[in-house]
Amino acid sequence: MLNIVFAGSLARLALAGGDPADLDPAEPELPLDGRPDLAALERALDHRLGVVRQLRDLTREQAIAEESATQALSRCEEAVTEAGFADLGSALAAALPAAEQERLSTAVEAHRARLAAVTEVLADAPDPGEEHALPDLEVLAARHADAHAGLATALTGATTSRVRAERLDALVLELTGALETWAPVQEQLRLATSVSAFVDGRSADNPLQMRLSAYVLAWRLSQVVAAANERLARMSDQRYSLEHTGRRGAGETRGGLSLLVRDDWSGESRDPVTLSGGETFVVSLALALGLADVIAQEAGGTELDTLFVDEGFGSLDPDTLEDVMDTLDSLREGGRVVGVVSHVTEMRDRIPVQLHVTKGRSGSSVRLSRGV
Template identity: 45%
Template structure:
């Protein structure tokens, strides 16, 4: 085949392809414009299809999120959640309730945060049985307390009645109380316990003090002779160690001119001061008894504490008593007295016992 034939054949093929490509269009250009418009429409359709697909996917995802939110909110379906929507008034009421709950929650949290609450929370749980027993005990205690309160109320009523009676009795006893106060005051003065009795001297002490003054005056007569005029006994109403007064004796020392307690006397001085008091008491008793005499006087020991001069003075005083028809007996172991006293009753020890011997004629 020649070159011309091939070209003709190729042209025929191309015309056939061109006819197919042109289709029903008037020209190839018209067909190209038509195809371009179709391509644009297809592109728009593809874009719309992709957008619809994306919207469907987003809608599906939104439905899933909506269903999940409705489920978490406690609804079975989104429609049930929609049906539960509230109006504005109900919403405001719920909001106020929510605000109140939040405020209460904050207060509770504040209490729970306190150290005492935290410490209480750390304690082990209470036993229910023990708590029940405690509650029963508490109930029983309440009942007992109520019973005791009623009993106390009855007692108060009785006390009010008794108080009224006591007040009436006190009113009636008023005059007796005044009389008692006077008697008690006199008794306190007599007993030396009253504040008005400054020296706390009992009545019997006061009476005895008068007699003691007489005894001291009578004893001084002989004490001056026994002490060569040095000592004088005087009555003292100074308080003693227990705070009372009335029956005290002091001695006045002529050598110092001072008055002092008889406790400061020596042993011998105490002896002849006591002897002088005994003799003074005998004189006072004789005077008080209407002249009844104490004819016999015994003196036991004490002479050993005297020096020779004092012993002589004491014996002179005792001799003066004998001159008045009084018997004076001396119990002593002092040897010098044997020479001074002629009438003696001696006690002699022996194996078979003691015996008495009478010496002298007195």
């Protein structure tokens, strides 16, 4: 046994890089001059001492390994005996291939899984000793039929929805293409709509909400107001004058053609609707005369030879009536024919030529007369 251990140690020493010749206890070689080399001798002894120590360690490891092998062999023989085999050779002969072992292991695991599932179902199952009513097969069959019909309806609805979804996707693509094609037209429409709203006074960029036509007429109205103020100053004893404003007046939805009446006696401007009936007549007459003056200027100096004033004189006080008649007389002296329709008796002395209309049972009659 010692020879085996020593042989194994030599093999381990060779594998570890040692030289078995190093175990030779012979004396080291001496120099040729017959005197020993102490340094060489010391190195040889140190080397041999290291080899002996390695041999001792390997011998100890070999003993431990043999003990472990003996114990493993004993346990293996016990396991073989417990498995019912006569000896280790019989057990090795009965061993299955690795592939077969893997298949059987998989089958065992599947069986365990099924067994666990069945065990869980059986655990939830009612106690066999308890009495339970038998299921109503007709009711269950009716429910099954209803469920089957519902499934058919659901499948039909799913098919219809899928077809509609595909059609909707196609329509979306078609609509997207149409919108891309219509985009330039839409931009032109937006520009035209914006300009139209601005011209019509409905745009936020038009703070006065004034139409383009009103904007053009506003300039003309300012001329009419300037001409009317010359007449109005004479007829109102220098009290009233007209002001053109861009603000919206009472009852107006658009601005640009509104007027304010300035009272120079109080220094305030007010809406024309606050005027009395006589004041309204005077202002309206001044505007009519101012319009006639502007038209005459635009027509190259051509005068409007005839002017008719219908009613309104009865609402004037005597002083205002006198001022209005003076204005009309000045127009008549300038060569114009001024016709006045009125029931005011005081005007008869101021109108040289008069047409009297008299009512009768057989109709109305007209009579021409000349004043004083």
